[in-house]
Amino acid sequence: MGYEDARRLQGIFGLVFPFLVAFLVHANHSYNNQVVLLDTTAVLGELGWKTYPLNGWDAITEMDEHNRPIHTYQVCNVMEANQNNWLRTNWIPRDAAQKIFVEMKFTLRDCNSIPWVLGTCKETFNLYYMESDESHGVKFKSSQYNKIDTIAADESFTQMDLGDRILKLNTEVREVGPISRKGFYLAFQDIGACIALVSVRVYYKKCPFTVRNLAIFPDTVPRVDSSSLVEVRGSCVKYAEERDTPKLYCGADGDWLVPLGRCICSIGYEEVDGSCHACRPSFYKAFAGNIKCSKCPPHSFTYSDATSVCQCEKGYFRAEKDPPTMACTKPPSAPRNANVNINETALFLEWSPPSDMGGRKDLTYSVICKKCGSDPSQCELCGGGIRFIPRPTGLTNSSVTVLDFVAHANYTFEIEAMNGVSELSFSPKQFAAITVTTDQEAPSFIGILRKDWASQNSIALSWKEPDYPYEVVLDYEIKYYEKENEELTYSSTKSKAPSVIITGLKPATKYIFHIRLRTTSGYRGYSPKFEFETGDETSDMAAEQGQILVITTAAVGGFTLLVILTLFFLITGRCQWYIKAKLNSEEKRQSHLQNGHLQFPGVKTYVDPDTYEDPSLAVHEFAKEIDPSRIRIERVIGAGEFGEVCSGRLRTPAKREIPVAIKTLKGGYMERQRKDFLKEASIMGQFDHPNIIRLEGVVTKSRPVMIVVEYMENGSLDSFLRKHDGHFTVIQLVGMLRGIASGMKYLSDMGYVHRDLAARNILVNSNLVCKVSDFGLSRIMEDDPEAAYTTTGGKIPIRWTAPEAIAYRKFSSASDAWSYGIVMWEVMSYGERPYWEMCNQDVILSIEEGYRLPAPMGCPASLHQLMLHCWHKERNLRPRFLDIVNFLDKLIRNPSSLHTMVEDILGWCNIPESPGDVPEYPVFVSVTDWLDSIKMGQYATNFLVAGFTSLDLVSRMSIEDIRRTGITLIGHQRRIVSSIQTLRIQIMHIQEKGFHV
Ligand code: ADE
Numbered sequence: 001m002g003y004e005d006a007r008r009l010q011g012i013f014g015l016v017f018p019f020l021v022a023f024l025v026h027a028n029h030s031y032n033n034q035v036v037l038l039d040t041t042a043v044l045g046e047l048g049w050k051t052y053p054l055n056g057w058d059a060i061t062e063m064d065e066h067n068r069p070i071h072t073y074q075v076c077n078v079m080e081a082n083q084n085n086w087l088r089t090n091w092i093p094r095d096a097a098q099k100i101f102v103e104m105k106f107t108l109r110d111c112n113s114i115p116w117v118l119g120t121c122k123e124t125f126n127l128y129y130m131e132s133d134e135s136h137g138v139k140f141k142s143s144q145y146n147k148i149d150t151i152a153a154d155e156s157f158t159q160m161d162l163g164d165r166i167l168k169l170n171t172e173v174r175e176v177g178p179i180s181r182k183g184f185y186l187a188f189q190d191i192g193a194c195i196a197l198v199s200v201r202v203y204y205k206k207c208p209f210t211v212r213n214l215a216i217f218p219d220t221v222p223r224v225d226s227s228s229l230v231e232v233r234g235s236c237v238k239y240a241e242e243r244d245t246p247k248l249y250c251g252a253d254g255d256w257l258v259p260l261g262r263c264i265c266s267i268g269y270e271e272v273d274g275s276c277h278a279c280r281p282s283f284y285k286a287f288a289g290n291i292k293c294s295k296c297p298p299h300s301f302t303y304s305d306a307t308s309v310c311q312c313e314k315g316y317f318r319a320e321k322d323p324p325t326m327a328c329t330k331p332p333s334a335p336r337n338a339n340v341n342i343n344e345t346a347l348f349l350e351w352s353p354p355s356d357m358g359g360r361k362d363l364t365y366s367v368i369c370k371k372c373g374s375d376p377s378q379c380e381l382c383g384g385g386i387r388f389i390p391r392p393t394g395l396t397n398s399s400v401t402v403l404d405f406v407a408h409a410n411y412t413f414e415i416e417a418m419n420g421v422s423e424l425s426f427s428p429k430q431f432a433a434i435t436v437t438t439d440q441e442a443p444s445f446i447g448i449l450r451k452d453w454a455s456q457n458s459i460a461l462s463w464k465e466p467d468y469p470y471e472v473v474l475d476y477e478i479k480y481y482e483k484e485n486e487e488l489t490y491s492s493t494k495s496k497a498p499s500v501i502i503t504g505l506k507p508a509t510k511y512i513f514h515i516r517l518r519t520t521s522g523y524r525g526y527s528p529k530f531e532f533e534t535g536d537e538t539s540d541m542a543a544e545q546g547q548i549l550v551i552t553t554a555a556v557g558g559f560t561l562l563v564i565l566t567l568f569f570l571i572t573g574r575c576q577w578y579i580k581a582k583l584n585s586e587e588k589r590q591s592h593l594q595n596g597h598l599q600f601p602g603v604k605t606y607v608d609p610d611t612y613e614d615p616s617l618a619v620h621e622f623a624k625e626i627d628p629s630r631i632r633i634e635r636v637i638g639a640g641e642f643g644e645v646c647s648g649r650l651r652t653p654a655k656r657e658i659p660v661a662i663k664t665l666k667g668g669y670m671e672r673q674r675k676d677f678l679k680e681a682s683i684m685g686q687f688d689h690p691n692i693i694r695l696e697g698v699v700t701k702s703r704p705v706m707i708v709v710e711y712m713e714n715g716s717l718d719s720f721l722r723k724h725d726g727h728f729t730v731i732q733l734v735g736m737l738r739g740i741a742s743g744m745k746y747l748s749d750m751g752y753v754h755r756d757l758a759a760r761n762i763l764v765n766s767n768l769v770c771k772v773s774d775f776g777l778s779r780i781m782e783d784d785p786e787a788a789y790t791t792t793g794g795k796i797p798i799r800w801t802a803p804e805a806i807a808y809r810k811f812s813s814a815s816d817a818w819s820y821g822i823v824m825w826e827v828m829s830y831g832e833r834p835y836w837e838m839c840n841q842d843v844i845l846s847i848e849e850g851y852r853l854p855a856p857m858g859c860p861a862s863l864h865q866l867m868l869h870c871w872h873k874e875r876n877l878r879p880r881f882l883d884i885v886n887f888l889d890k891l892i893r894n895p896s897s898l899h900t901m902v903e904d905i906l907g908w909c910n911i912p913e914s915p916g917d918v919p920e921y922p923v924f925v926s927v928t929d930w931l932d933s934i935k936m937g938q939y940a941t942n943f944l945v946a947g948f949t950s951l952d953l954v955s956r957m958s959i960e961d962i963r964r965t966g967i968t969l970i971g972h973q974r975r976i977v978s979s980i981q982t983l984r985i986q987i988m989h990i991q992e993k994g995f996h997v
Contacts, residue, residue, distance in 0.1 A: 033254030037092050037100065038202040040071050047071045049089050052140055056085025056190060057197075076194040078114055078121040083192035086142055089200070091135035091183050097204030098224045099177025102127065102186060106170050108153035109194035124152045126189040127174055131181035145187050149174050169198065178224040205254035211237060211274050213262035215246030222252045229257065229836050236263035239276035239306075241288055249838070257854060258838065258846050264289050268306035278306035286324035298327035299359070315427075319362075319420035329359035331422040334430035335398065335415050342436060345516075345525050350399035351415050351432055360419040365395040369402070372410040372435070379412055404526070407438050449513055449530040452499070456507035456535050462499035463515065474518045478502065483510040483531065508536045606752040609682035616700065619678045622685030624697035626650070626708055631699070633662060637715075642666060642677045643704065647711055650696055659711035660696055664704045674705060680776040681707045687750070691743030693763055693773040712763035712771065717823075720764050722831035730860060730898050733827050736770045737863075738888040743772040744820060745881035748813035755811050756784055757819035758800045759826040788840050798840040799833075803847055804875055814875035820884065821870025822853075828863060829856035847871075850981055860898040862891060872982055877934075877975065927954055934979045942966045955984045 040047060051057040057075045064070055077083050094100075104127070111121035128145035155168035188197060207220045207230075215234025223230055234246035244261035251257050265276035268285055270293045279285050279293030284307040296302055296310035300318075312318055312328035322329075333354040341348040349367065357363060369382035369392070389401040405411060416431040452460040461478065478500055481490035493502060505511060510533045514526040609618035630651040638645040643666035650660040665677045684695040684707075699706040714720045717736070740762055747754060754772065761774035761784075774784075786797040796806055802818035804810040822834050834853060835843045852871050855864035866887060872878045879887070891897055928940040930951060942965040948954050957980055962973050 031254075032208045033205055034101075034203040035095065035097070035206055036201060036203045037095060037097065038089065038200065040199045040201070041068075043071060044069060047090075049073065049087055050138060050140055052086040052088070052142075056083075057087040057188070070198070072196050072198050073188070074196040075190045076109070077190075078109075078111070078117045078192060078194050081120045081192070083120075083122075083190060084142075085190040086140070087188040087190070087197070088140055089186045091132065091185060092202055093183040094179050094181065095204070096206070096221050097177075097179060098221060099175055100179055100184075100202055100204050101173055101175050102148070103171065103173045103199075103201040103203070104151065104197065105199040106151075106153070106172075106195055106197045107157060107168060108155075108170065109157060111194075113157075114194070120192055121194070122190075122192040124150050125191065125193055125195055126150050128187040128189060129176055129184050130187070131179060131184045133182040135183075136185075142187070142189070145185075148176050205252075207232075207248075207250035207254050207256050210248075210256055212248060212256070212259050213246055214240045214265065214271065214274065214276065215242075215261070215263045217246075217248050217256065220250040222250050222254060225252075229838075234261075234263070237275050239266050239269040239278070240264060241266050243288075249836070251854075253857065255854065258835075258842070258851050260842060260846055260849070267308040280305065281307075284308060284310045284324065294325070297325060300328045315425075317421035317424040319424070322420070327359055329419070329421050331425045331427070331430075332356060332358045332360075332363055332417040332419050335365060335417045335432045338413075338415055338432040338434040340413070340434050340436045342438065345403065345523055347402035347405060347411075347436060347438075348399065349402065349413055349415070349434065353398055354417045354430075358419055358421065360421070362420045363396075364393075364418050365398065365400075366393040366416045366418060367395070367400050368392070368414040368416070368431075370412040370414070372412055374410070382411070405438050409438050411436050411438065447527070449515060449527065451532045454532065454535045456537065457505050458501055458503045459505060459511065459532055459534060460499070460501045461513065461532070465498045466517065472519060476500075476515055476517050477523070478513060478515050479526065480511050480513045482506070483512050505534045507534055509534050604686070604750055606683070606686055606747075606750040609679050616678070618682040619685075619698060619700065621682075623681045623695055623707075625701060626697035626699050626706075628699050628702050628706070631660070631662060631706070631708065632657075637661070642669070642673060650708055658696075659713075660708050661711045663707040663709070665706070667704065669705075676776070677705065677707070680774075683752070683775040684709070687746070687752075689743055689746040690769070691739045691771050692746060693771045709773075710771075711765075712773075713766040714764035714768070716760050717762035717764050717770060718759035718826060718831045720831075721759070721827065725830045730858075731892065731895050732768065734863070734888055734891055734898065736764070736768060737824055737827055738885065738892065739770040740772060740823060741820065741881055741884040741888060743770075744813075744816060745885050747772065748816065748881050753811050753813060754816050754819070755805075756787075756797055756800070757816050757823060758784075758786065758797060759823050759831065760784075760786070762823065799835055799843055802875065803844070803873065806844060810875075812875065813881065814878050817870050817878040817881065817884070818875075820881070821867040824863060824867050824870070825853050825856060828859040832856065850984065860891075861900045862897060868982060874975075877979070927951060930954065930979075930983065934975060936972060936976060936979075939965065939967055939972070939976075951983060952987065955980060955987050 036042075046061070047059065049059070051059075051073075056077070057073045060072045060074055061069050062072070073087050075085050075087075077085065108123060111117055111123055114121055127148040127150075128142075129148055130145045151172050151174075153168075153170045155170055157168045186200070186202065205222060207217070207222065209219050210217050212234065214237050216237055217232050217234045220230055220232050229249035229251055232248050232250055234248065236242055236246070240263040242261070243264045246259075246261040246263055248259055249257045265271050265285070266288050268279055269276040270279060270285055271277075271290055281303050282296055282301065283293040284296055284302060285291065285293045286308050296307075299313045299316040300310035301313060302310045309324040316328035316330050318324075318326070318328055333356040335351040335354055337352040339350050341350075351365075353363065367388060369386055369388075370379040371382050372379040386405050387403045389403060392400070402411075402413075412433055412435045414431045414433045416429055422429075447464050447466055449461055449463050452462055454460070463476075465473065475494050475496045476498070477492055477494050479490055479492040480502060493500060510531055513530045513532065514528070515530075516526045517524050607618075609622075612618040612621075631648060632651075633646045633648040635647050636644050637647045640663055643664040646662045646664065648660055648662050649657045651657055663677075663680075665674060669677070678698065678700065681695055681698045684693065688694075693712070694710040696708040696710065698708070744754070744757065752775075754775070756774060757772070761772070762770050763773045764770055784795075784797055786799065787795040788798055798806060800819045800822045802810075802815035805812075805815040805818075825834060826832065835846075838846070850873075852868055855861070855867075866879070866884065869877075869879050870884075927943050927948060927950065928937065931937045931940050931943065943949075943954065946961070946965040948957060948961070948965070957976075959973065959977055962976055967973055967976065
């Protein structure tokens with residue numbers, strides 16, 4: 001076949017066009033996280049790319065049915081050897097890209113379908129690029145170009161396909177980066193294939209501008225290094241303010257991850273559809289926050305927008321401390337029904353509260369006393385001589401007692417009601433007035449009060465007994481108050497004798513004393529004031545000595561009590577020790593059983609070595625003692641907390657040599673360390689399962705003390721995966737996960753909670769079998785570099801640990817299931833660090849806010865769903881290890897079910913499952929499916945009747961909505977609420993990918 005034949009072959013591509021058009025139009029997705037630098041399907045004029053040599057690539061432009069050009073470059077020199085045909089794009093400015101993606105659509109002819117071309121016909125072409133700061137025009141030197149990849153077709157077509165009008169269009173995407181110059185060229189090298197390059201799209205990824213929680217996040221270009229995230233601080237939308245610093249992380253795929261913090265609408269503004277809008281006239285919002293504007297409170301108004309506090313109507317006020325949400329109020333009306341009673345020494349005033357309280361509760365009364373003489377119009381204020389009990393102003397009860405008035409006088413008392421806004425009102429005061437005439441002189445105590453002595457806190461007074469020939473003196477009442485503080489408080493005491501010691505006084509302080517006496521006919525008037533002062537520090541040594549005596553007595557008594565209590569606890573403690581020592585190992589098993597672990601018949605139960613009084617007893621019950629002469633140490637392979645870890649050989653009793661790992665306890669250890677070190681062997685020795693690291697035995701009778709376990713050639717899972725990034729099929733990865741789940745099922749069946757399940761604690765052998773290792777409860781936390789101190793003081797590997805275990809140390813097989821979900825994520829991302837470089841505090845916060853790790857790239861949707869299930873906030877709703885093993889087994893038996901990637905999730909929403917597929921882990925399609933999956937299918941009709949017909953609507957349901965659908969059982973309400981939270985996360989992840997649910 002010569003040049004003409006080749007041309008004829010090329011012409012064959014002409015047939016291809018009508019099909020291509022449909023394909024291209026269909027395939028024209030727009031992704032808002034891609035910035036397109038070049039799209040040949042969008043170029044209207046000629047592409048004008050350079051071809052070298054001229055008879056290599058050929059430009060063919062056809063029009064589609066919308067009259068838009070389709071630019072194709074074709075080459076088909078399959079008959080001639082040594083082809084080297086170059087096609088170079090125009091210079092493409094880099095824009096902000098650091099890493100670019102090249103998507104090529106092409107068709108390729110199957111060489112086998114062309115006769116006589118064996119040896120010359122190829123089925124690949126090469127993609128190159130060259131960075132430059134400017135366009136080089138027509139200059140082209142292939143040696144300046146760097147190869148990106150060889151591109152092969154997934155599908156090549158034959159003559160027959162053409163006959164059947166079948167088009168096999170290939171789409172290949174390659175990434176290049178980092179790119180640092182201002183732009184670049186792409187070049188396509190043909191080395192003898194029959195290709196039609198139908199379209200080229202060059203783009204870079206960005207996390208697109210978004211508004212989350214009222215914060216704006218700008219377009220952000222991800223880091224070239226796909227394992228690190230860009231932390232972006234959001235800025236609040238207009239009329240909003242920061243509550244917690246809003247943050248998002250931009251991931252390598254242009255997805256926004258981990259929303260943290262938020263903004264809230266400022267005062268006077270409310271949130272409507274993601275932005276803050278001013279409150280309308282008559283409405284106000286007094287506090288920043290995501291609450292709605294409210295109608296102005298009673299007796300207030302506003303005519304303007306964005307009001308934070310409504311204005312009070314005329315005659316109404318707001319006191320300084322009144323919240324803006326409170327109605328405006330006014331002063332109270334006057335008190336009613338004022339009344340007075342008088343006896344020989346006192347006037348009792350009382351009244352009823354006002355009829356109108358002004359809308360407030362902080363009502364008080366003031367009483368003004370006026371002395372009027374004989375002319376009622378000529379009154380003057382009473383002055384200091386008269387006293388009010390308890391006081392003349394700020395009265396909260398509707399009564400007051402008046403003392404020390406003079407006889408034969410006219411008094412007028414004005415009683416005013418007041419509240420918190422009385423001071424703000426200029427209207428005339430409203431009061432109730434009452435007039436009274438005093439007509440008797442109250443006989444009073446006549447005599448002199450003497451101070452006998454005074455200490456810092458006491459004064460001793462005495463007086464001469466009065467001489468009342470016709471009446472019997474019953475007792476004396478002594479009233480006293482601080483001279484400086486007369487208005488506030490007074491105290492009184494009684495004495496039958498003509499002397500009293502008043503205690504509880506302040507040092508070096510002046511006091512006023514009055515005295516009155518009580519006879520068979522009642523109280524007499526008070527004496528005039530007497531003023532005395534208490535003493536200072538020097539005045540009462542004797543009293544102090546008395547105090548010392550009291551303290552000494554108390555201390556002796558306290559010590560005696562302490563001795564008695566200590567003896568008591570020692571005796572009861574001994575009893576407990578005695579009981580503990582009597583427990584044999586069988587009893588220990590029993591007691592463990594009672595500790596809440598469900599025993600299956602025939603399944604052994606794990607025994608905590610700490611229940612043994614003597615740890616060496618435990619280790620020899622569960623581990624064989626090995627004679628060190630049977631061990632040959634070969635190499636140091638790592639360092640543990642207690643000493644080196646080595647690899648070596650162990651001679652078995654059958655004289656076979658098996659590879660082993662040997663953990664050693666370094667010299668100079670304390671007894672406590674030896675105990676902790678051997679504890680791991682006591683635990684491991686109880687297990688016998690293909691996915692749990694096997695204990696061969698221990699060396700305790702000679703030095704160094706050693707633990708010998710089976711050797712795992714590929715070391716720990718996390719570093720193994722990192723070393724072999726991308727090397728395994730999904731089925732192989734699922735196989736590893738299945739092994740780990742099976743080991744964990746065994747442990748949980750035995751009642752053992754691991755607490756530190758993580759890929760670093762899984763070992764891998766040469767057959768890729770994964771085994772759970774690192775046992776030792778408290779010790780592991782010390783050992784684990786990931787363990788961090790929590791606020792409660794425990795050391796916990798935060799990223800792997802369930803929230804309830806972090807918050808209140810609730811470790812269980814359910815918290816192990818959470819950690820298992822994280823291990824799944826580590827495996828599917830080839831050893832990526834969970835939550836990347838987020839700090840522990842942000843991890844805890846984001847989990848609390850409902851964030852969960854997104855699916856790693858290329859992770860089947862069903863596996864991510866299983867992870868999300870393991871990360872259920874409600875621990876009882878997490879899968880058991882038995883469920884996990886069963887589910888993974890199903891996937892392994894039916895690998896086609898692993899083909900749906902999270903990226904394809906849209907397909908799940910629209911395309912029904914093909915019959916015979918294993919049902920994927922619940923990626924829910926309908927409300928009924930979802931309810932079934934949480935075992936609440938009985939409520940399907942309730943949901944549908946109440947109008948919750950789509951998962952999107954369900955994800956917005958509140959607890960009120962759930963109740964309204966007629967679900968009355970609290971347990972069911974709870975289960976639905978917490979499952980809605982998980983559903984929200986799933987929907988969020990789907991929407992983050994740009995899809996609609
Ligand atoms: N590192 C710690 N334990 C090991 C084991 N059993 N095999 C290989 N490497 C290890």
